[in-house]
Amino acid sequence: MIRTPRRRREEPLDHAELTRLLPAPGDPELSSDRLNRLEEHLMTEIRNRTSDTAPDTSTDTSPGASTGAPPAGAHAGDRAPRPVRRPGRRPVLVGAAAALVLAAAGVAGLAGGSGGPASSGRAVAPPAGAVPAPVVQVVRGSTAGLAGAVADISGAAARVELPEPGPGQFLYVRSEVSWLVSWEGADGKNRSYVDTIHPREVWMSPDGDKGWLMEPYKEAVDRDGITLDDHEGGERTLNSPSYDYLRTLPTDPNLLLKKIYDETGGMGNGPDQQAFSTIGDLLREQVVPPKLAAGLYRAAARIPGVVLVDDSVDAAGRHGVAIARTDETDGSRTEWIFDRETYTYLGERTVQTRDVEGIKAGTVRGRTAVTDRAVVDAVKQRPAGLGDAPPSA
Numbered sequence: 001m002i003r004t005p006r007r008r009r010e011e012p013l014d015h016a017e018l019t020r021l022l023p024a025p026g027d028p029e030l031s032s033d034r035l036n037r038l039e040e041h042l043m044t045e046i047r048n049r050t051s052d053t054a055p056d057t058s059t060d061t062s063p064g065a066s067t068g069a070p071p072a073g074a075h076a077g078d079r080a081p082r083p084v085r086r087p088g089r090r091p092v093l094v095g096a097a098a099a100l101v102l103a104a105a106g107v108a109g110l111a112g113g114s115g116g117p118a119s120s121g122r123a124v125a126p127p128a129g130a131v132p133a134p135v136v137q138v139v140r141g142s143t144a145g146l147a148g149a150v151a152d153i154s155g156a157a158a159r160v161e162l163p164e165p166g167p168g169q170f171l172y173v174r175s176e177v178s179w180l181v182s183w184e185g186a187d188g189k190n191r192s193y194v195d196t197i198h199p200r201e202v203w204m205s206p207d208g209d210k211g212w213l214m215e216p217y218k219e220a221v222d223r224d225g226i227t228l229d230d231h232e233g234g235e236r237t238l239n240s241p242s243y244d245y246l247r248t249l250p251t252d253p254n255l256l257l258k259k260i261y262d263e264t265g266g267m268g269n270g271p272d273q274q275a276f277s278t279i280g281d282l283l284r285e286q287v288v289p290p291k292l293a294a295g296l297y298r299a300a301a302r303i304p305g306v307v308l309v310d311d312s313v314d315a316a317g318r319h320g321v322a323i324a325r326t327d328e329t330d331g332s333r334t335e336w337i338f339d340r341e342t343y344t345y346l347g348e349r350t351v352q353t354r355d356v357e358g359i360k361a362g363t364v365r366g367r368t369a370v371t372d373r374a375v376v377d378a379v380k381q382r383p384a385g386l387g388d389a390p391p392s393a
Helices: 005-010 015-021 030-052 095-105 146-158 252-265 270-286 290-300
Strands: 170-184 189-192 198-204 210-214 305-315 319-326 332-338 345-352 363-374
Touching: 005 363, 030 363, 146 290, 146 305, 146 319, 146 332, 189 363, 252 270, 252 290, 270 319, 270 332, 305 332
Parallel strands: none
Antiparallel strands: 170 189, 170 198, 170 363, 198 210, 305 319, 319 332, 332 345, 345 363
């Protein structure tokens, strides 16, 4: 019964046999939601590391213990400089920067290194301006009434009247937004904080080659905003659409759903969740042709796991019914919220349905509220009534 390590080391390894026995590697591409969450954590760690020399005056401000407003954080978004191309939740100049930071500092360095003191690399206070994440009761969704609600929602979407953008014009979307800020305190425990709800404005040309983003609350965005111009003229896809591209898509829900599944296969946390996320990305910060919007809602209702939630609240405090789906991988439920009377799209909310990685069930991970969509004549021009002054948070 004595093992002979020397003999085992001398036996040649059959690499071909090992390759055959091991499973094939998975697709490394992350969904936009997962990428955003990873970048959120990265940027929070960077800010935490810079505040490591601040005096230790923190107290336990976990969501359940405090309702005060500790000071704001920022979240990260999709790769620069085309945030709106892949309209994930926080498209702001981070993807490339994150890769450079990781290469220069290393993941261990961002986390405070290994073998150092317990407080090394951890913030002694929440990110400036962040507030404790709201915690709500998770209302169960149901397929009962889903078909009728989707019929009303898609009908309302098809009746939306917006002028067709002409040469030199821009599509304008204004929202109120707030997203999760991960914070690890000096005691090593995670806290759930969110950005203070703040305005965000996007201008995009119909072909997607020119654009502008104003989100002055964000650390990575100048007060006057940042350009979204695409000098390379990249290919338009479901994950990097333009208005002109959206006009080419079929409006039949069956054809739409097939295209979405075909083009997003292997991405995200399973084909059904990725299909739902893709439709949500197309709706969140785009001006979508009315008939296409109607088709997208009808397509979404055919995705397994999609339910109707009787009550949800957007970032502007508006209540409505919601079309929702839970990501079974991380337990987060994304809810698209619609006015109860007019069935117009209000915004989006993401709620944690179970405890995962220190985030408690009921935690509101993100909220948006679309307050204006329009066609304007120039970048930084706002529709009549909004004025020219930058919006205040």
